[in-house]
Amino acid sequence: MSSDPAPTPHATAEQVEAAWHDPKLANVLYHDWEAGTYDEKWSISYDERCIDYAAGRFRAAAPWDGRPYLRALELGSGTGFFLLNLMQAGVAERGVVTDLSPGMVAAATRNAEHLGLEVEGAVVDGEHIPFPDDSFDLVVGHAVLHHIPDVEAAFREVLRVLEPGGRFVFAGEPTTVGDAYARKLGQWTWKATTTLTRLGPLQGWRRPQHELDESSRAAALESVVDIHTFDPADLERTATRAGAEGVRASTEEFAAAMLGWPVRTFEAAVPPGKLGWNWAMFAYHGWQRLSWLDEHVLNRVVPRSWFYNALITGTKPR
Template sequence: MTETKESGAHPDVADPAPTPHVADPAPQPRATKEQVEAAMHDSKLAQVLYHDWEAETYDEKWSISYDQRCVDYARGRFDAAVPDEVQRELPYDRALELGCGTGFFLLNLIQAGVARRGSVTDLSPGMVKVATRNGQGLGLDVDGRVADAEGIPYDDNTFDLVVGHAVLHHIPDVELSLREVVRVLKPGGRFVFAGEPTTVGNRYARELSTLTWRVATNVTKLPMLSQWRRPQAELDESSRAAALEAVVDLHTFDPADLERMAANAGAVEIRTASEEFTAAMLGWPIRTFEAAVPPGRLGWGWAKFAFNSWTTLSWVDATVWRRVVPKGWFYNVMVTGVKPGGTPS
């Protein structure tokens, strides 16, 4: 087995056993009105309720899959953040994903050859359940635990790689979480977090999304368009979920802020990159429209149009707009860094 410079691991040294833990709590797929009201004043309760609520339908909602399309997407985010010389020495041995959701990022990275095996963690029991089920369905070496990113329940120096996608902006104390990430990494191990909203990008994405929702839900009240309207009960449930979403989205970032927090957490070799400018301006209205109409109504032709349009605009963003638009104006920002003490990368 060839070890990477990043891991600092040795083939004859066994990984530390996971810290003993009590049984994970059961998912709560439906939140009561009283629970939602309580969650408005408790961000971590909101995280659990919102993501348990979304777990079983999350992949469909966000067009997440575990085929070549999303394997390429996940690997593309990793490659955009990590230096070329690191990529030439893959795979890492053991990886951890924080805020795994349904396992999209880590499971597709394992399939892309970035890591051999992994552990998925999330504050939501529902998400951990779906992520481990997805991993088992793919035949991957993956285990899962319900875990708070501000207190990761693994021993020091356990993982070669820690990843996350669209997770840091949900964590109350981001710097504390990054300290935990550095703690559980082996010396020389790397973290990669992608899909975090920038402050500027989040502003225009939310405005476009809100406008799309209002137009779609009002236009479909017309009799000739009623077949495009979801039942009112489903729209009301989506509105309650959206209310929780406003509570669980705690931060937006300037790339320099992420670099500073990573440095304060003890990381070195820190880099940020950003992506999606015009692609986000199209992508958010598309996703919102898809959520506003009945599932399956749009069909394969729409899915192909949406994906190809996003791919084309992402290419324009990367080859044209990146030359003239400030990094902080793009919608997504990625950050990577290394735990000191390993062989320099």
């Protein structure tokens, strides 16, 4: 939208200080700062690999008969990873990408344009969605609910803008147990990598100190940006209280998260392009194999609350 605010990729010290007391400002500053490198950081692409991943998350969360939804809304779209790949998979025909961060909305609409997808973009607060009632037949989000202060209010808004019988699907939400071990794994990996790359033979693997410092400052805001973790049963109750029906939460990534978090942290701590294609294939195929183990073996014996990612779906009453 032309009236959307401009991105703030380089926050002032005063803005950062204010963000410690304002979760929504923290989300804007943090994600505006990350918008230019977010796809690289999280190995996001818009090819078969991520199309299959996004469609797989959708099918894991909700039933789908293969027919496309006509108009979809994504909350907290970031650079567009979830909705744009779902559209390429045939899940939705037209879409609207929204985020609290103007930088992320700009990145998502650029990605959509490059892919030739029919997508609009808008800066939107998930607690106050500026679209009329019954505007969409699908609302999706990936790793967004844990950034929203009032999750139940967001669910009420989602249900309001859905047409009767419309469905919501949210994926990639951290569980309380999963977040605890993922953060520890990330912290240990960051400390080990940045310490070892100080040594003479390994200095070529070290990012410039100013980049490491900037990453550390931004990461410090995560304690403000990441507001919630979820117990799957509590998340189901929240959506049900908001008025949804047919609510179901599932979880994924236990063994896969044990590999994924150290891998992603290591990638963020070394210079871009240093690791190469063989590393990318090792990381991807390793994650695939452990995800298979999670899905076919561990989810039968490990409590769902121990897995890292929560997914939730439900519909608006007809």
